[in-house]
Each structure stands twice: as structure tokens, then as C-alpha cells.
Amino acid sequence: MEIQVSATDYSASRDKLLTLHKVDKVFGRDVVALQNMSLDICEGDFISLLGPSGCGKSTALRLIAGLMQPTNGFIRWEDGRQGESLSVVFQEPTLMPWATVEKNVWLPMRLKGVSFAKVRDDIREALELVGLAGFEHAYPRELSGGMKMRVSIARAMVTKPKLVLMDEPFAALDEITRFKLNNDLLQMKAKIDCTVVFVTHSVFESVFLSDRIVIMAARPGRVMQELKVDKPYPREEEFRTSNDYAAYCRAASQALKEAQEGPRQ
Numbered sequence: 001m002e003i004q005v006s007a008t009d010y011s012a013s014r015d016k017l018l019t020l021h022k023v024d025k026v027f028g029r030d031v032v033a034l035q036n037m038s039l040d041i042c043e044g045d046f047i048s049l050l051g052p053s054g055c056g057k058s059t060a061l062r063l064i065a066g067l068m069q070p071t072n073g074f075i076r077w078e079d080g081r082q083g084e085s086l087s088v089v090f091q092e093p094t095l096m097p098w099a100t101v102e103k104n105v106w107l108p109m110r111l112k113g114v115s116f117a118k119v120r121d122d123i124r125e126a127l128e129l130v131g132l133a134g135f136e137h138a139y140p141r142e143l144s145g146g147m148k149m150r151v152s153i154a155r156a157m158v159t160k161p162k163l164v165l166m167d168e169p170f171a172a173l174d175e176i177t178r179f180k181l182n183n184d185l186l187q188m189k190a191k192i193d194c195t196v197v198f199v200t201h202s203v204f205e206s207v208f209l210s211d212r213i214v215i216m217a218a219r220p221g222r223v224m225q226e227l228k229v230d231k232p233y234p235r236e237e238e239f240r241t242s243n244d245y246a247a248y249c250r251a252a253s254q255a256l257k258e259a260q261e262g263p264r265q
């Protein structure tokens with residue numbers, strides 16, 4: 001198996017969704033969170049942003065979400081409709097404790113003025129998709145950490161967004177729950193046919209989930225390399241225990257190490 005690691009990205013074969021062009025983000029006078037970040041995000045991509053703490057992963061995500069603007073460079077949506085079909089999932093599920101599961105999932109529709117009755121079926125479908133059928137009337141306090149995250153993902157997916165941005169959504173979960181959610185996330189992505197940009201510290205998670213791993217380094221935050229995980233979906237448990245998976249994990253770890261320390265002599 002040939003593993004491709006490159007300084008360029010692998011976007012050529014799909015339609016472009018959006019482009020980051022030479023993006024810098026500077027906080028205050030001298031905190032350079034991102035420097036010269038260019039990336040084409042294409043329809044159907046599962047991109048992981050992988051890198052150490054402080055390399056600007058969350059900043060990149062917030063820029064893509066339109067929550068803040070680049071200091072230099074630009075972000076361009078190909079259809080010109082920035083953020084119209086975009087959802088964000090954060091590390092904390094951020095559920096409303098006073099509302100039931102189904103009312104939590106309703107939130108993005110409710111903010112657009114859509115009545116609960118009108119989207120009840122969509123909400124049921126989203127909850128089914130995340131494996132929470134039957135928990136519609138439960139309250140967040142009655143759920144485990146993994147289930148709360150499932151609600152948060154259902155809330156992100158209920159609008160059937162084109163792009164889902166996920167900022168370390170599984171970092172606080174135990175390993176088994178994390179594996180389960182990784183599997184389920186791939187199924188959900190396939191079902192709603194979206195594009196995902198996923199921030200993680202975990203080499204293992206990035207290899208299992210992504211078809212493109214963007215490796216970043218800190219001080220200043222920048223893209224160092226991109227690794228293509230050339231394994232078709234659906235990916236099942238066998239992939240996790242395969243030699244190919246181990247080889248990809250080694251390649252990603254090595255690329256990450258080089259991003260921090262410079263190339264092997």
C-alpha cells in the first residue's frame with residue numbers, strides 16, 4: 001500500500017464547497033493563531049485537522065463557521081451562500097437542561113421560526129439516526145455523556161446541513177464510547193450526504209474517520225502536510241484492526257512529529 005503525504009491538498013477530484021486562501025488570524029498585537037492557511041474543502045470530504053494544542057485548529061473552524069473574520073486572506077463559498085447550510089458541534093454537548101431531548105434537537109429550527117409540529121418527523125428521524133429512538137422525552141440529566149453527545153449531533157444533523165464542523169466532539173468520552181460514536185458518525189455522514197471538518201488531537205481517530213488529514217503545527221499555527229487515507233467507506237471495525245490502519249497511523253504520527261520537530265535527518 002502506498003501512503004500519500006504531501007504539502008499540497010487532495011481536493012482535485014470533487015466539486016469544491018469552499019476555499020480558504022492564504023488565511024492569517026492574529027489575535028491582539030502578536031498572537032499569530034494561523035499563518036497562510038490555504039485549503040480547498042470539497043463536497044463529501046471528511047477532513048480532520050490534526051495537531052497539537054494551540055496550533056489553530058479551533059480558530060480555523062471558527063473562521064469557516066463565519067464566527068470571526070480572517071486578519072488577512074479570505075474564505076470563499078463556491079455557491080456564494082456563506083454558512084447557510086452549516087452546523088457546528090462543540091466538545092461540550094451544550095444542551096438546554098430544562099428541555100427534553102426532542103426539544104433540544106428542535107432548537108436550530110425553532111431559531112428559524114419553524115414550529116415543532118412541522119418538524120416533529122425530522123426530529124424523530126435525526127434521533128433514530130444517532131441511536132436515540134425512544135429517548136425523545138428524556139431530559140439531559142438522565143443521559144450518559146455519550147448520549148448527550150448523540151443529542152448534540154442529532155441537533156446538528158436535523159437541518160441536513162451541507163457542512164458539519166466538529167470541534168473535538170468526542171475528546172471527553174471513554175475509548176469504547178468514542179469508537180462507537182466514530183462508527184455511527186460515519187454512518188450518519190453517509191446518510192445525510194454532508195461534508196465534515198473535524199478537529200482532533202487523536203491520530204487514531206483521524207485515520208479511522210477521514211479521507212484527508214490536514215496536519216498542523218503551532219507557533220505560528222500553519223498547515224504542514226496533508227495525508228490521504230485512501231480507504232473506501234463504509235469503514236467497519238475490521239479497518240481499525242487492519243495492517244493498513246496501523247500503517248496510516250504510523251504515517252500520520254510521523255508527519256505530526258515532523259510538523260513539530262522538522263523532517264527526519
Ligand SMILES: Nc1ncnc2c1ncn2[C@@H]1O[C@H](COP(=O)(O)OP(=O)(O)OP(=O)(O)O)[C@@H](O)[C@H]1O
Nearest residue numbers: 027031032033052053054055056057058059060221
Ligand atoms: N479569542 C482569542 N484571543 C486571543 N488568543 C486566542 C483567541 N483564540 C485563540 N487564541 C490563541 O490562538 C492560538 C490558537 O488557538 P486555538 O484554540 O485555535 O488552537 P487549537 O489548536 O484549537 O488548540 P486546542 O487543541 O488546545 O483546542 C492559541 O495560542 C490561543 O491561545
